[in-house]
Each structure stands twice: as structure tokens, then as C-alpha cells.
Amino acid sequence: MATAYQDRKLADPAINVGDERYFEAAAEGKLLLKKCDECGEVHHFPRGVCPFCLSSKVDWIEAKGTGTIYSYSVTRRAGPTPYCIAYVKLDEGVTMMTNIVDCDLDSVRIGQKVRLTFKQSANGTAIPMFALA
């Protein structure tokens, strides 16, 4: 079985106050995470307050853009095009929801190394995604 990756229409993110920098950086080809100055923990999705200690002293850091597939599901019947939703554990230690793209979706497996890439949502916002490394 082979299920070729196809581009699909991505829903636009409904960006909240404080999220702007994340998507500006994505447009520059970067993936940002938040790191807490008080407890030192990195978290994702990014918040204005650290989910580990509730400190407001959280700053953006740039992720290396490499990681490992934690889990995935080739979603075959939720739209006109099959797509692969996944959780990728980044080398910084946090796990993010994403899509695996630009490959035979049936070749995706847990534990595979992946690297950062981007696809655009309907309004042109850059959305971080991952391809097999």
C-alpha cells in the first residue's frame, strides 16, 4: 500500500494575543518554543505563563527543528485528502502536534527521525510541519 502525500487546504490558525511572534518566525523558517527563566523548563504550545511554575518570565527560544515521531495516524476519511497527523518529540524534549508531509504516508513509523519544514494555511500563514529526515 502507498498513500502519496498531497497538499490539502489547511485551516488558518485563530491567533491569540501573544502568539504573533511564533507565526512571524514560522514565516522566516524558524520554529520557536517558550522557555521559562525561573524554572528553566521548555514548553509547547507556547503560553504567556509557564505551565510548570506559572511564572510570566517566559522567553522564545529557537528549536533546532529536529525530532522523533512519538505517534501518528494516517487519517483517511476526514476530508478529500488523506493526511498524517502526528506528535513529534523535539530534540529539546517537548512534544508537539504536527503533520508528517512530503513522503509516502504509509511509510511513516513511530521512532523515525524528522526535520522541520513548513506548509501554508489558506491565508498564507506558515505552519510548522515535519518531513522524514
Added chain:
Amino acid sequence: MTIKGKAYIVGAFEHPTRKAPDKSVAQLHAECARGAIEDAGLKKEDIDGYFCAGDAPGMGGISMTNYMGLKLRHIDSTDTGGSSYIVHVGHAAEAIAAGKCNVALITLSGRPRSEGSSGMQVRSRGSAVPEEPFEIPYGPVTVNLYAMAAMRHMHEFGTTAEQLAWVKVAASHHAQHNPNAMLREVVTVKDVVESPLVADPLHRLDCCVVSDGGGALIVARPEIAKSLKRPLVKVLGTAEAPKHTMGGKLDLTYSGAAWSGPRCFEEAGVKHADIKYASIYDSFTITVVMQLEDLGFCKKGEGGKFVADGNLIAGSGKLPFNTDGGGLCNNHPANRGGITKVIEAVRQLRGEAHPAVQVKNCNLALAHGTGGSLGHRHGSATVIMERE
């Protein structure tokens, strides 16, 4: 303080409809309320506490209170998704124990079947939801989120598609006896694993039904319960636990049942071997496997082996579950299955389940739910009940 023995479930009603194109959600709630009040042998005027969740139209419980003309001393609209109504049993018992109300009504209803709503649609939960910009573009739907939990479970523990299929097979064995069930045909493991993949590794038959309908429960203080003519179903223990993505330290291998289960058993003061019947939320087959592990009916990772070979089938298996056919075959009104879990447990404890699936001497039952998704955020809730 404990709620043990402080409250009884005196009324239970499951709406017989599975498709209600001509009824509003509010009407379905009210029909369920009336059904449960009549089942208990109470009057509408006896209700002084009301519990509902996000399926109720309007602001919290206020619109439904208005629609049904209730006069209340206590109101609670806690929403943990499909497990809300199990949470509500606990909260109702707490309110009764604290003297805040005497007779609590819990309602659920919805018409996702008529409205074309299913677990294959990307759904926004409203404005300013903090996680949504970092999830919605990736196409998270109910099925693929649970599928990712299933995929990880298979990877870590060797759970197989055939083992998951046994959950559906058991549910279908029960549903054949339920005239209201949506899917009454008995299916085999082969039927399940050969049905189309919806979101790998979950097949169509690994998924619950989409149905219109609803249900209601009445929880009352002991003196009132004992004045009624129905069999006595005592609440022994309740517990709830939200689980989420933990700031990015995600672990999909367990659910909030790992936290709510032990606390519920502790409050009830009973052991797993004492439980004669279990209602286990079955949004998907994987949901049942993971919850049974987390509740402690088997070791973590051994849920697949536990459910295999008919172990959940009434009459032959060691732990009869969802004898109404569950969400997998009978009913999943409003895409929320918590209330039907309690209703079937009450039927079992009263001896009112279908004779073909009635558990003999069923004096102790558990109901457990997962609302939201095993794949990111959910609310777990557990209740243990005893026939007195």
C-alpha cells in the same frame, strides 16, 4: 468527608430515540428529565438540584432550568465532555451530603445524527482557546486523536488490531438483545479488522455510533430513596481527574483513569474482584482497553490480552461490560456517552437489564468515562455503586 452512602441513584432513563430530526435539543433534555422523574416515582416539584453540561443549550444550566420550569436550590454545569454526567453523579452526591439539595436531576441530550456532526470534523471550541492555533491547522479530529493513543499503545505494548476488535465483538453480542440499539448485528474480529481504516490503526468498526437522543438520572438523599418503590442503588465512591498534554511532556499511554480509579476504589472501600459489572466508556475500542488498565482491572499494557477471547461478554467473560451494547453499538447521544454508562449500571444493579445479559447477583457495579480525547485533553470520571 466522604460521599459514601450519602446519596442514591433513584431514577434512570434512556431516551429510546436514536434519530430525532423533529425534536429540539431542549425538548429531548426535558423528555429525558420526565422519564427519569417517572422512573423514580417522584414529581417535578421534588427536583431542587440540576446538573447539565455543554450539550445543554444556553448559558450553563439556566436556559434548561427556564425551559423545564424548575425551581432550584443548587445548579452545576461542569463540563468534562462525555464523562460530565459521571462527574455530575459525584457532584450531586457531594451537594446532597452537604445539604445543598435533596433531589438532583442530571440530563444529557443531543442530535448529532440529524445535524451531521461526527468525530471526523475539525471542531473549534470557541474564541481565544489557547491551544487551537497550534492544533487546528493539523486536522485533529476525534478519531485521529484516539488513533494516536492506539498507535502508541500498539508500539509500546504490542497490542494488536485483533485484540481491539474483541471490544466491538463483545459490545455487539450485547446489542443484539437491545431493541433500541443502532447496530444489533453480531460482528466478528474479522469483520472489525476488515472494515475500512478511518484513521490508522482504527477501523470503522472500532468507532462508536453517532446517535440522537439522551438520558437522565435522579440522585437523592437516603431518606428519600428509601421512601420510593425502586430497588436501592447506593453511591459508594466517585472520583474525577483531568489529564492533558502536560506542557509538552506528552504521554499517551495512560488516561486520567489512572488517577480517578484508585481514589474511587478507595472511597468505595471495595476491590476489583468485587465488581460484578462495569460500564466502560467506549468511544473507540482503544478507549476501553486503556481505561481497564488504568482502572486496575489488569496491568498496564495487558489490556489487549484482557479484552480478547470474549472476556467482556456477559455470561461467559470474567468482566461483563456495556451490556446495552455501549457506545460502540447502542447509543452515543450528543457524541457523549457518560450518562448511558451510569444508566446501564443502574439497570444491572436493579436486575432490570435484558435477561440475556443480566449479570447474576449483580450487587456492585462501576461506571467510568473519558470525555474529550485520549489524544490530548480529557476528563476522567469514575463511580462505584452498590445495590442495597
